[in-house]
Amino acid sequence: MGRKILLEKIDIPGINTFDGYRAEGGFSTVERALRSMKPDEVTEEVRISGLRGRGGAGFPTGLKWSFLDRKSNNPRYLVCNADESEPGTFKDRFLMERNPYLLIEGLILSSYALGSNTTFIYVRGEFKYIIGILEKAISETRKKGFLGKDILGTGYSLEIYVHSGAGAYICGEETALLESLEGKRGNPRIKPPFPAVKGLYGCPTVVNNVETLASIVPILAMGGMEYVKIGIGRSTGTKLISACGNINNPGVYEIELGLPVEEFLYSAEYCGGIKNGKELKAVIPGGSSVPVLPASLVCRTASGEPRLMSYESLADGGFATGSMLGSGGFIVFDEDACMVRSTWNLSRFYHHESCGQCSPCREGTGWMEKVLHRIESGHGRQEDIDLLVSIAAKIEGNTICPLGDAAAWPVASAIRHFREEFEFHVNNPALVSNPRHISFAKHSQVHV
């Protein structure tokens, strides 16, 4: 364990410049692929590698690429999703800031494989300095002949453009992102048709996450067959995990998939344990949209197996006792965290970010926020807890895009695992009526 392939060279001085990156062997996969491989051969390596989308859903990248309509006479587009707005997730920012040329190299390889001659990077508007870094990296790469017309004399032409969002979580959803890229509100589209058939400007389009596209470089460098050997089972390769919350060493870590959660959480190499010597209370392992795990289910699954950082192990137990790897946003709560307040906070987030197109999401997120606030501020009623469960169930699966599910799961899972804490709020209004009772859980001694 501990193998690094995305962040391996991150500390080499000058790796964030074209020459520094090139001196470390950068762009050699582009030279090889464009000169001696057919586009389909690149896609085939990606398929063999077993790489799964790093944006959240974990869909196999090679399979996604194979769906792209190659018969259409329209241009084909690759769009890089650098919206990074899932609470708890800040890995793409790190990668783009520290090793921007790795992403550019991955984009050239992927664009070549997909036959895209115009590729966009959609960056959230709040990352303005990242936009500057990417613009500079693109223009340097272009000057050196790896972008533009007739790259390296191979006849393949590619332009990469940065496009900025403007503050809307929903634009991370791929079809909302495409709408936004077309200069519209970020309202997700009804699928099908999928972007692979009708995406940007109605043309066949692939949308992939920053980390996914950067991973294409090591895959081509070592070959899909080698990449498969890294990781565990169907969770191949490495994953960037952004760890935050009440831990000693918050930050971005590259882990080999399959690393035990216990090691990730407690070893000094990674999170370094809970801050201020406190007890662990809960972890949201894959960005705010995935179910929360109580301390008892973080390091072990319900059946007592060690829990691993992999797509399968984190999901072990389904929604009853498991969660998801998601985007790799690992949020740690210590014993002082109030789960009611945190759940209310996240419900407010989803309500604020709902695009408002479908009523279950638009109305449901608003009601969940209201009811949670009522409980949190000491005005809750016993039946409110079941009301929340029922609202969540009515949103889930009944919306155009997965934001509805993403809003429902945190609420449903928090109540499933921390019901006593919600009941305590309802039964002890005087104790909880202070709106900032962060350390409520401690004095109430529930569910540590």
Add this chain to the structure above:
Amino acid sequence: MGLRIQHRIFERDNLPVEFSPAIMEKFRQLIARYPEGRQKSALLPILHIAQEESGGHLRVDVMDFVAEMLQVQPVEVYEVATFYTQFRLEKTGKYLIEVCRTAPCAICGGEDILDRICSRLGVQDGETTADGLITVQSVECLGACGSAPVLQVNTEFHENLSLEKVDELLNDLKKNAETEKDGKLKWAEKFC
């Protein structure tokens, strides 16, 4: 963005809209990035620059100007400007302080940071100081949760905040206001 469901009357103030030749050239370069006939795609990047050049918020006249430049209906610009939180329709201070309020920051003291700023400036979340210098706005996750609590001043990150650091920052802003003409990071310089 979200559910800023609101009825808004878009009134022109009939003040002139003018951008420098350099900025107009930026606009042209941005439009040229998108395929023929897809100039509307440049709307978000152009609005960022137009807003900054207009002093931090989008007047109706400015939006109309952008609509004409992109050959779209004014309403197509209004509906975008009202959807995205970074576009501001009200007058905004020279410094816009956006404080992250989402859970990962909140459990690391983010709520106290917001409180401190509001009480030091004597404003509520969303308001601008009487001298027009600073607007405070709580926002959702800024994608920097590992260095919580986090805020941005005109999209420049300030991370690993403490109450002391915030006090210092506010003092610095007031000091800089006298010497600095604009915020530090300019959209137009970042693009192209």
